[in-house]
Amino acid sequence: MPRVDLLDSECAPITVQQYFANGDPGPIVGALATVPELLEPTLGFVGAALGAGAIGVRYKEFAILRTSVLQGCDYCIHAHTAVSLDSGLSTTEVRALRGEIPLEAGFALESERSLIGWIDALAGATGPVPDDVWSAARRHWGEHVLVELTVTIGATMFLNRFATGLQLPTADHVLERLTTEGLA
Amino acid sequence: MTDTIAPSDTVADAVRSGELPGRVWLYSNYNCNLACSYCLTESSPRSERRQLSAEQMIAVAEQAKNLGFTALGITGGEPFLIPWLPETALAMAESLPLVLLTNGTLFTGDRFERAARLAHPDIALQISLDSHLPDVNDMARGPDNFAKVVQAVPLLIARGVRVRIATTVSGALDDPLLDPLKQLVASLGVREDDHLIRPIVRRGRADEVGLGIRAVARDIPNELTITADGAFWGSFGPTVRSGRLDTDLLLTRTILPLAVPAAALLAASRGMPAGTDARLGIR
Ligand code: SF4
Numbered sequence: 001m002p003r004v005d006l007l008d009s010e011c012a013p014i015t016v017q018q019y020f021a022n023g024d025p026g027p028i029v030g031a032l033a034t035v036p037e038l039l040e041p042t043l044g045f046v047g048a049a050l051g052a053g054a055i056g057v058r059y060k061e062f063a064i065l066r067t068s069v070l071q072g073c074d075y076c077i078h079a080h081t082a083v084s085l086d087s088g089l090s091t092t093e094v095r096a097l098r099g100e101i102p103l104e105a106g107f108a109l110e111s112e113r114s115l116i117g118w119i120d121a122l123a124g125a126t127g128p129v130p131d132d133v134w135s136a137a138r139r140h141w142g143e144h145v146l147v148e149l150t151v152t153i154g155a156t157m158f159l160n161r162f163a164t165g166l167q168l169p170t171a172d173h174v175l176e177r178l179t180t181e182g183l184a
Numbered sequence: 185m186t187d188t189i190a191p192s193d194t195v196a197d198a199v200r201s202g203e204l205p206g207r208v209w210l211y212s213n214y215n216c217n218l219a220c221s222y223c224l225t226e227s228s229p230r231s232e233r234r235q236l237s238a239e240q241m242i243a244v245a246e247q248a249k250n251l252g253f254t255a256l257g258i259t260g261g262e263p264f265l266i267p268w269l270p271e272t273a274l275a276m277a278e279s280l281p282l283v284l285l286t287n288g289t290l291f292t293g294d295r296f297e298r299a300a301r302l303a304h305p306d307i308a309l310q311i312s313l314d315s316h317l318p319d320v321n322d323m324a325r326g327p328d329n330f331a332k333v334v335q336a337v338p339l340l341i342a343r344g345v346r347v348r349i350a351t352t353v354s355g356a357l358d359d360p361l362l363d364p365l366k367q368l369v370a371s372l373g374v375r376e377d378d379h380l381i382r383p384i385v386r387r388g389r390a391d392e393v394g395l396g397i398r399a400v401a402r403d404i405p406n407e408l409t410i411t412a413d414g415a416f417w418g419s420f421g422p423t424v425r426s427g428r429l430d431t432d433l434l435l436t437r438t439i440l441p442l443a444v445p446a447a448a449l450l451a452a453s454r455g456m457p458a459g460t461d462a463r464l465g466i467r
Contacts, residue, residue, distance in 0.1 A: 005428075013434035014417050014452050037436040037448060 003167045006030030016040070027075075027168040028159070049155030055148050057087045059115060063152040065097045066116060067123040073160035078170040081183050094183065111140035118146060122153045195446045196252025204406060204450060206254030207283075208442075209419040210244055211411040212236055212269060213261040218287050218326045222352065222384045226424040227261045234412040238272040240440065244410050245276035247442035253408070259285040259419060270298045273307060281306040283348065288312070289329055291336040303344030308378070310348040311337060316365040334372060341373040348378040357381050385420050404433070406453050408446055414438070415445030417452060 006027050007013070009020040013036040019025050020033075032039045050064055061084040068076035077098065084094050096106020097116070107113050114136040121133040137146055162168075178184040198204040213235040216227035225231075236244075245256055256276055263269050264286050276282055284302070288311035291299050302309060311333055315321040318330035337347050349369045353359065362381065369379045385404075404418035411422045413429055414437040421433030435448040 007431060011431045013431050015435050015448050034431070035437045036434060037438055037444065 001167060002027060002031065002169060003165070004031050004034060006168075007033040019043075026171070028163065031162075031166050031168060046155050046159060049151045050159075053148055053152075055145050058089065059145075059149065060152055061087050061089060062097060062112070062116060063119050063149050064156045065094070066119045067153050067156040068160055069098050070120065070124040071157055071160035071164070073164045075163035075168045075170055076156065076160050078174050078178060078184075081178055082174050085181070091181070091183070098183075114140050115149065118149065119153055122150065123157055193252070195443070195450060198450055198453075199252050199254060203453060204253075204408070204446075207257050207407050208244065208248040208253050208255075209257040209259060209407055209409040210236060210241055211260055211409070211422055212241065212258050212263045213266055214412075214424075215265060216260060216262040216287070217265060217290060218262070218329065220326065221324045224385065224420060224423045225261065226427065231261070233261075235266065236410070236412050238268055238275075240410075241272050242275050243440055244442055245279040245282075247440070248408075249279040251442060251446055253446075254280065256280045256282045257285065257407075257419065258282065262287055262290065264290045264295060264299065267298075270301050273302060274304060277304055277306040283308045283310050285310045285312075285350070287325070287329070287333075288336050289326075289332040291332070291340065296336070296339065299340060300343040300345060303346075308346040308348050309340065310350050310380070312350050312352065313365070313369065314351055314353070316368045334368070337372040337374065346378070347372075347374055348380060349374050350380045350382065352382060352384050354384050357383065406449060408435075408442075408449050410439050410442075410445070415448070417449060 005011075007020075007030050008024065009017070012020040012033055016033050016036045016039045019029050019039065024030075029039065029043070032042055050060065053060065061080060065077065065080040065084050068080055081094055081098070084097070085091070089097075090106075092101070093106045095101045096103050103113060103116060107116065117133050118129075118137040121129045134146075175184060195204065199206050211225075211234075213233050214225055214227055215229065215231040215233045216223070217229055219228035241258075248256060256279070258269075258273060258276075263284060266272075269284075273282055273284055284307060286299075286309055288309075299309070312325065313321060313330070313333050314324060315330075321330040322328065337349070340347050349372075351362070351365060351369075353362070355361075366376075366379060370376065404420045407418055409416040409419045409421050413422060415435045416422045417433040417435055421430070423430045435452060436445045438444040
């Protein structure tokens, strides 16, 4: 059960009704609409940080799914397991990002593992991030890639705590699909 | 957030051109000593207060003036349940002229003396009276309402307080059956143009019992309305249904600085089709 009212098109505030014009926009919008002045800037930021960018959806999904696993956010793990599969990640890669099999079993390339190392160091720990993790990632990736990935990780952590704190529910169709794929 | 705050001259221009109404409403509180059948906010003695502070109300008044708004209104709930309300209203009237809505049933003893202090050129009290027949009036508004109002009004006028009477009707606004009420109101010393006649709006408790005209956003004048729960489109915006605040006309949860909800109101107004509020006579 969500902890807050998830607004629907009937009670959507006048300033954000456009988000409800094409049917149910989902629980994140439904919860954010309670403070309508935050909806647009928040979606703008989260959309830019999690959506398609210079680094491509494959690495975005690395960041989003892995961060959500490290933060223990069921809502985002469910949603982005489905998005990851839709973005072309294999079931094995998804399982590796979810920590169900060793990382090496899912990712043969050291470059990709170094990226995941950066995600783990940021989202799976607190305090300073070790130099060797940064250096390992920098050997393979440009600064702008790591800056973009860092924004995605941070935005995902925000979303993780938002969804977990407010107990946002996973959509039924997502759960059904993940059950069929053995990834629920 | 800065791009959502309109420069003050934009709001002032919109008020000057009539795009935005000049009046800013404040819901001082939601609780009331009465529990009228058509109440938009389901107010009653048991309602949560959800009260604005005096500091917030005075800040809204000052900032409304600076933004280019031209008038203020205080409503509730029953504002006179708040002991400091008259002093706050006087302070607010330093910024802009003010109309203060009240059910007029609390004006005895100390409360009368406090209300009498509101004899001020820029303050009017607006009191509800729905029928010249005590039983009919009191059916919707509660026992002895009629007697208390007709007693208080001439006494307030005698002390120099400007009093307006507001009549809420479920039928036609020009019904000849309203004539005796108009005569009664005039006999209390109220100026003819200080007697407002308006329809019940079907929101809040009125909606639950199927009373009044159906109103959607474009039917409701887009007066900026400030409450403890946020800023709304129109004074009929922050209604309550089955104990829950309606959020369909919510603009922002931020109330101060007032430029934030004012900008949101202006943006929402520009996105709305032309209204029919003049035809419905909601005010
Ligand atoms: S309509 Fe006015 S007087 Fe009646 S219960 Fe509501 S706030 Fe009180």
